[in-house]
Amino acid sequence: MRFFSLDPDVKVLLPDGSTRGLMDYLWPSALLMLAALLLMISLFVPYWSMTMTAPQYPKGLKVDVYVNHLEGDMREIDELNHYLGMPPLDEGGRLERSISVIALVVLGLLLIAGVFIHNQWAGVLALPVLGFPFVFIADLWWILYAYGHSIDPTSALGGAIEPFTPPILGVGKVGQFGTVAQFEIGFYLTIAAVFAVLLGLWFHRAAYKPIVDARKRVKSSRSSMVSGQ
Amino acid sequence: MKKLLTVLLLLSTLLAACGRKSTATPAGGGLPADAAAVAAERGLTQDDIYAALKTYTPSGQLDPYIMIASGGQSGQVLVLGVPSMRILKVIGVFTPEPWQGYGFGGSGDKVLEEGYVDGKEIKWGDTHHPGLSETKGEYDGQFAFINDKANARLAVIDLRDFDTKQIIKNPNAIVDHGGTFVTPNTEYVVEGPQYATPIGWEYAPLAEYKDKYRGLITFWAFDRLKGRVDESKSFQIELPPYWQDLCDAGKAVSDGWVFCNSFNTELATGGAPDAPPFEAGTTKNDTDYLHIINWKKAEEVFQAGKAETINGMAVIRLQTAIDEGLLYFTPEPKSPHGSDVTPGGEYVVVGGKLDPHVTIYSFDKIQKAIAAGGFEKDQYGVPVIPLDQSMEAQVELGLGPLHTVYDDKGYAYTSLFLDSAVARWTLGGPYASKHPEQPWTLVQKLPVQYNIGHIAAAEGDTASPDGQYVVALNKWSIDRFANVGPLLPQNFQLVDISQTGDQMKVLYDLPIGMAEPHYAQIIKADKLKPFEVYPEVGWNPDTMSVDPNAVTEPAQARVERNGSTVEIWMVVVRSHYTPEIVEVNQGDHVIWHLTNIERQRDATHGFGLSGYNINLSLEPGEAQTVEFDATQPGTFAFFCTEFCSALHLEMAGYFLVKP
Numbered sequence: 001m002r003f004f005s006l007d008p009d010v011k012v013l014l015p016d017g018s019t020r021g022l023m024d025y026l027w028p029s030a031l032l033m034l035a036a037l038l039l040m041i042s043l044f045v046p047y048w049s050m051t052m053t054a055p056q057y058p059k060g061l062k063v064d065v066y067v068n069h070l071e072g073d074m075r076e077i078d079e080l081n082h083y084l085g086m087p088p089l090d091e092g093g094r095l096e097r098s099i100s101v102i103a104l105v106v107l108g109l110l111l112i113a114g115v116f117i118h119n120q121w122a123g124v125l126a127l128p129v130l131g132f133p134f135v136f137i138a139d140l141w142w143i144l145y146a147y148g149h150s151i152d153p154t155s156a157l158g159g160a161i162e163p164f165t166p167p168i169l170g171v172g173k174v175g176q177f178g179t180v181a182q183f184e185i186g187f188y189l190t191i192a193a194v195f196a197v198l199l200g201l202w203f204h205r206a207a208y209k210p211i212v213d214a215r216k217r218v219k220s221s222r223s224s225m226v227s228g229q
Numbered sequence: 230m231k232k233l234l235t236v237l238l239l240l241s242t243l244l245a246a247c248g249r250k251s252t253a254t255p256a257g258g259g260l261p262a263d264a265a266a267v268a269a270e271r272g273l274t275q276d277d278i279y280a281a282l283k284t285y286t287p288s289g290q291l292d293p294y295i296m297i298a299s300g301g302q303s304g305q306v307l308v309l310g311v312p313s314m315r316i317l318k319v320i321g322v323f324t325p326e327p328w329q330g331y332g333f334g335g336s337g338d339k340v341l342e343e344g345y346v347d348g349k350e351i352k353w354g355d356t357h358h359p360g361l362s363e364t365k366g367e368y369d370g371q372f373a374f375i376n377d378k379a380n381a382r383l384a385v386i387d388l389r390d391f392d393t394k395q396i397i398k399n400p401n402a403i404v405d406h407g408g409t410f411v412t413p414n415t416e417y418v419v420e421g422p423q424y425a426t427p428i429g430w431e432y433a434p435l436a437e438y439k440d441k442y443r444g445l446i447t448f449w450a451f452d453r454l455k456g457r458v459d460e461s462k463s464f465q466i467e468l469p470p471y472w473q474d475l476c477d478a479g480k481a482v483s484d485g486w487v488f489c490n491s492f493n494t495e496l497a498t499g500g501a502p503d504a505p506p507f508e509a510g511t512t513k514n515d516t517d518y519l520h521i522i523n524w525k526k527a528e529e530v531f532q533a534g535k536a537e538t539i540n541g542m543a544v545i546r547l548q549t550a551i552d553e554g555l556l557y558f559t560p561e562p563k564s565p566h567g568s569d570v571t572p573g574g575e576y577v578v579v580g581g582k583l584d585p586h587v588t589i590y591s592f593d594k595i596q597k598a599i600a601a602g603g604f605e606k607d608q609y610g611v612p613v614i615p616l617d618q619s620m621e622a623q624v625e626l627g628l629g630p631l632h633t634v635y636d637d638k639g640y641a642y643t644s645l646f647l648d649s650a651v652a653r654w655t656l657g658g659p660y661a662s663k664h665p666e667q668p669w670t671l672v673q674k675l676p677v678q679y680n681i682g683h684i685a686a687a688e689g690d691t692a693s694p695d696g697q698y699v700v701a702l703n704k705w706s707i708d709r710f711a712n713v714g715p716l717l718p719q720n721f722q723l724v725d726i727s728q729t730g731d732q733m734k735v736l737y738d739l740p741i742g743m744a745e746p747h748y749a750q751i752i753k754a755d756k757l758k759p760f761e762v763y764p765e766v767g768w769n770p771d772t773m774s775v776d777p778n779a780v781t782e783p784a785q786a787r788v789e790r791n792g793s794t795v796e797i798w799m800v801v802v803r804s805h806y807t808p809e810i811v812e813v814n815q816g817d818h819v820i821w822h823l824t825n826i827e828r829q830r831d832a833t834h835g836f837g838l839s840g841y842n843i844n845l846s847l848e849p850g851e852a853q854t855v856e857f858d859a860t861q862p863g864t865f866a867f868f869c870t871e872f873c874s875a876l877h878l879e880m881a882g883y884f885l886v887k888p
Contacts, residue, residue, distance in 0.1 A: 076829045079803060083876070156804070156876055 016214040024207045029115045031200030032122075035129060035193040036108035042193075043067060043104060047186035048140060050166065052077065052177045063089060064184065065140070067100035084161060085152020092143040107132060111197065118208040126197045133190045141168055280736040283725055286313035294687050296700065296751045297359045297373050298721075301744030304354030306375055306386060311687070311698055311751055314723055314739040322384045322393045323354025323377045327844055330835070331393065334843035334855040336771040344382050344396035346403075355379040358475075358748040360409035360418060362453075366480040366574075366692030370756035372456065374418045376408030383408060383420055383449060387456050389760050390848075392770050395457050400540035401465060402445050403430035407476040413484050413692075417448040417524065418458065421489050425470030429540050435498045439608075444468035445544070446476070446489065448524060456773065464531040464543040466522065466550050469609040470496065472511065473520060475567055475632075480692055481574035483592040485525035488577045490565040491517050494607075512583060516560035516616070518607070519568065519579060521595060527555045551610050557599060558611050559619040562588055567632040571641075572692050575658055576621055580630035580643060587630050587643055587654075589669070591621035622669040626652040631682065632748075634689035636696035636726055639663030640672065644684040644701065650674040651684060651701055651724060653733055665729060673731035677722050678738070680704040685749040686726070695753070699724045702746060710740045718742035721749075761830050763850030770851060778822040779852040783807045795859075796820045801834045801847055802827055804876035806867070812885040815862040824852040835870025838884060844870055862888035 006026070011019035046064035049072075053060040061073040070089060078088045107129050114122035149163040166172055172179040260268065260278070268278055286292065292310030295317070300307050304323030309316050323344060325332025332341050344351060354377035362372040373386040381399040386392065399405065399420060407421020425442040427433045433441040450462035472493035479486040494517045497510025504510070527545060530536070530553045536543035550556040562584040569578045577590045598604075598619060604612040629647030636642070639660035643652045653675070655661070657668030666672055683702045687695035706720040718740035725734045763770070767779025778798065780786055786800045786807040795817045800807045801824060813819060825834050825847035836845040836853075840861055845853050868881035 079827070079829065083804075156879075 014211055014214045015218045018210075018214070020207075020210070024203075028200050028204035028207055031196045031203060032111045032114050032126070035126075035196035035200060036111040038189045038193040038196065039104050039108045039111075039129070039132075042186040042189040043101060045186040045189070046071070046184040047136065047190075048168075049182055049184050051180045052174075053180075054176045054178070066186065067104065067136075068097045083155060083157045085155030085158045086147065086150050089147075092147055093139065096139055096143075114200075114204070118204075119212055122204055122208075123201050126201060129197050130194055133187065133194060136187065136190070137168065141165070144168060276734065280725075280734065284312045284314065284723065284737045286310070286315070291754065293754055294695075294698065294751050295754050295757060296685065296749050297361060298685075298702075298749035299356040299359055299375065299746040301719075301746045302353065302355050303744035304356055304377065305744070306356060306359060306373065307741070307746065307749075308391065309721075309739070309749075310754075311700065312723055312736065314721065314737050316739075318391060319743075320386060320391055320393060322356060322375060322386065323380075323382065323396065324352065328846065329392070330844050330846035330853075333845065334838075334841075334857070335845045335853040336769070337393070339771070340393055340396055344377075344380070344384075344398055346380055346398060351380050351382075353379060354382065356384075356747070357406065358409055359750055360411045361750050361752055362415040362451075363411050363413055363691070364415070366413040366484075366572075368688060368691055368750070368752045368756055369415075370752060370758060371453070372415070372451075374409040374411065374451075376405055376420055378404060378406050378423065381405040381420070383418065383458065385451075385456065385458060387773070388757055389773070390763070390770055391759060394771070397449065397458050397460065399445075399447055400542045401428045401430075401544065402426070402447070405447075407446075407474055407489055410476050410478050410487070411451075412478045412487075412524065413480045415451050415453065417463075418451055419476050419478060419487055419524075420447040420449060421476040422446060422468065422473050425472060425493075428467070428544065435500070438470060438498045439496055442470035443547070444470055444473045444491075446473065446487070446520075446522065447542075448527070460542070464527070464536055464545060466527055466545045466555065467547040468520065468550075468556070469494075469547065469607070469611065471518060471520075474565075476520075477568050477570045477577070477690070478524075479570055479574050479577075479592065480572075483570060483574035483577075485523060486592070487520075487522045487524050488568045488570065488590075489520040489522065490561055490568045490579055491520060492564045492566075492582075494518055512564050514563075516562055517565055518558035518611075518613070519561040519565070519577070519590065519619075521557040521559065521614075523555050526553065530555065547609060547611075551612070554599075556611055557595070557604075557614055558607060559590065559595065559614040560616045562586060566630075567643075569633040569635075569690065571656060571660070572635050572694055573659060574692075576656070578633040578641060578643070580632060582629060582631060582646070585625050585627055585630070586623040587626055587633060587641075588620060589622045589624070590619050594621065595619050622657060624654050624669050624671060626654060626671055627674060632684050634684050634686035634699060635694045636686060636689065636699075637663075637694050638696055638729060640726070640729075642684055642686060642689075642699050642726070644681040645674070646680055646682065646704075648674065649679045649681060649703075650676050651681065651699065651733065653726070653731075673733055675724060675733040675735065677701040677703055677724070677735065678705075678709050678720060679707055683748040685751050687751045688753060689751065697725075697727050698751070699726050700749060700751065702749060704745065706738075706740060709738055713742070719745050721746075762828055762832075763848060766826050766828070766850050767824050767852045768850045769853075776822075776824075776852040776854075778854060779824045780822065781824065781826060794818045794820065797822065799823045801825045801836065803832065803834075803874040804869070804880040806836075806880065806882045809882040810885070811867075811882065812887065813859045814887045815859060817859045817886075819855075819857055819859050821855045821857075822852065823847055823855070825849055832873060833871045834873050834880070836867060837870040838867045839865045841865065846871060859886045862886045 006022040048065040051060050051062045063072040074089045110125040114125050145165045148165045152158045294311035296309040298307040306320040308318040321331035331337035356375045357378045360374045361368040381402040383397045385395040387394050404424050406423035410419040422444040427441045445465045447465045449458045452459045471491035473489045473491045476489035493511040495513045499507040536545045561579045562581045564583045565579045566582040567580040579588050598614045627645045627648040631644045633643045639656050653672045655666045661668040681701045681703050686699040687697045701722040703720040721739040723737040725736050766781045767775045769776035780798045783800045789796045795813045827849040832849050834847045865884040
């Protein structure tokens with residue numbers, strides 16, 4: 001089923017004189033732009049969260065991690081963590097958070113550039129986006145590791161709890177607190193963006209490789225004509 | 230199209246089914262076997278089981294109603310849940326209350342000082358009639374007012390933090406009773422008098438009772454934005470010394486008027502054993518006077534400058550009140566009690582106390598009679614509307630009718646002191662169509678245990694009562710509770726009024742073993758919007774704004790010395806004070822600012838300072854300042870007095886005073 005149709009009489013004329021439908025060129029552009037859009041939306045929603053539950057916190061304590069800030073019950077968690085001498089949550093990943101918005105905008109612009117660059121360089125420009133979710137996970141793990149290993153042995157309870165790394169996904173336990181860590185919508189948007197980019201690049205190749213090839217053929221036939229003179 | 234609709238319908242049903250939380254199966258269809266065994270073992274009747282099910286409130290379930298009750302001689306106010314009848318809070322009002330740190334160094338000290346009489350500390354109060362603030366005759370859940378009968382004082386409680394904000398001493402009365410009653414939009418809080426004295430309670434021999442002794446009704450202007458009574462906009466009206474008792478403000482059709490009963494038109498001055506005692510002297514006449522007061526017109530008279538200033542308070546003289554048409558009387562049978570306006574404002578119900586009837590006055594008839602004029606006057610020249618021109622009906626209820634409250638089904642509920650019963654009876658006029666019975670008839674008398682005084686109903690004195698429950702505030706409990714010695718608790722009895730006819734049932738007995746409360750009001754819980762924690766760190770509960778001396782983080786904590794004044798800015802948070810050690814010299818003046826920077830609900834810290842009579846309750850976000858002279862040399866501990874955390878005992882510090 002076609003949701004919309006382009007004028008079948010409007011065609012793209014390839015250098016070798018063959019023609020192709022407009023639709024073939026719409027897909028890669030649309031998918032790359034969609035991926036850029038998903039990245040931009042992800043700026044406004046959380047990527048990851050940790051929920052802590054304990055008997056005296058019937059509603060639990062939750063922190064939502066966005067690419068550039070934290071939201072939720074950091075104040076109370078910091079209050080509890082000071083017994084372990086741990087730094088405030090807000091001190092984790094400061095550098096990353098300070099550059100994250102610009103970085104994601106740049107990633108988005110690279111994808112948009114891919115719309116206008118009709119050769120294999122489009123794929124190179126899209127590579128950072130493909131790696132982004134994995135960089136996020138690695139960085140988060142590092143922040144959690146550093147955080148869990150910042151227990152001050154001279155603090156009130158510092159001697160009682162071994163250094164630990166809070167789980168990045170799934171359940172854990174610290175003191176009387178059960179923890180549930182999970183990825184949130186923002187992270188899934190970046191995964192969706194990765195798939196959109198992969199699909200977009202596939203269509204991109206399908207659309208523009210014939211042009212590049214045709215151009216090459218034309219070029220080589222011209223040069224052979226020149227050399228033949 | 231039809232198919233699509235069917236599909237949508239199916240989908241929505243499915244979604245609804247998914248959305249429903251699966252909880253424990255609600256009980257029904259008979260008691261489970263083990264519960265039946267418990268009932269048999271404890272000898273519980275069917276009625277008992279019904280009562281248990283109506284009141285049992287599982288852990289975590291909240292009450293739909295909150296009762297604000299007088300705390301009697303404790304000088305406090307009680308907050309209870311209905312129907313669970315659990316006591317939720319005791320608010321310190323006229324007397325120091327250590328748990329809330331009220332009167333032990335913090336801002337409560339200033340409030341209590343406002344209540345001093347002629348500069349003298351008053352160590353007790355007798356709270357009588359709470360009055361919730363109203364908008365258009367409905368409780369709005371913003372403020373509660375209460376009077377202290379013992380010393381003629383009024384207090385304002387802010388329901389954002391359930392904290393007493395103001396005490397105001399009546400400058401011209403030393404004792405009151407008929408407070409507090411609010412006008413329909415809380416323009417005024419009415420404080421009625423009781424035992425007549427010369428104005429300003431100056432000395433005058435009882436031989437001059439008729440000429441010098443007076444009653445005074447006070448209209449305290451309430452400034453809602455400031456949350457305080459504004460004395461400069463308040464006024465009083467001088468009344469004959471008739472021992473006015475209880476009042477109620479008219480509403481809707483009778484808005485602008487106040488009605489007060491009285492019980493010593495005999496002008497008895499006692500004097501037993503040489504003269505008849507008050508109990509005989511004040512009950513001689515067959516009727517006393519219901520006072521009908523036009524407060525809107527009185528406000529105009531006051532604003533027109535026709536009041537005298539006595540002890541800083543504007544007083545409209547009795548003669549002015551008569552001349553300006555502010556005051557009328559109408560007879561009320563024998564030593565009346567209570568004066569309760571119906572929800573629509575059409576009628577005023579007065580209990581007979583020593584007469585088995587309640588007398589119902591029609592506001593419409595009163596207005597017609599006032600318009601017609603030509604009355605007899607009483608001995609002070611106040612026009613008296615004859616009973617047949619003001620009365621709508623009388624209903625015989627039984628012995629000792631006192632107070633009346635209302636429900637949503639056109640019933641009135643009157644406490645019968647001597648009969649120890651709650652009488653349900655029907656209203657007439659616009660209420661007649663709401664109930665199945667004849668208007669103005671007694672429907673049921675439900676025995677209560679024992680000697681009921683006031684009665685409270687769910688939103689029962691508002692423009693739209695809820696029904697469901699009344700609470701009998703019984704003065705005696707005799708055999709209801711285990712013997713705890715010769716001073717017995719009072720008995721708050723919850724009564725189910727949800728069904729029509731003679732189906733009222735007693736549901737629950739709550740012993741009140743700390744004083745003898747008087748009136749109570751019951752407000753829908755969802756009308757109250759109290760803070761969970763103070764809205765910002767550094768909140769001063771006195772000014773209801775951030776305190777300039779609040780410290781919001783430990784880095785700002787410090788001690789500064791300026792001559793012999795030591796000023797401390799202290800941060801309070803689990804489980805430590807910053808700074809922890811404070812050292813001063815004997816004789817230093819100490820100004821100690823404390824801020825609880827917690828944002829977690831219930832993370833309250835105390836601040837107790839041994840030897841200096843200081844104890845604060847610092848609720849999350851709260852800032853307080855304590856000021857004192859370090860007169861006692863020595864080593865003192867200060868420490869958290871509200872169990873806050875696993876390291877609560879470690880939350881402490883030293884206050885060293887060098888000799």
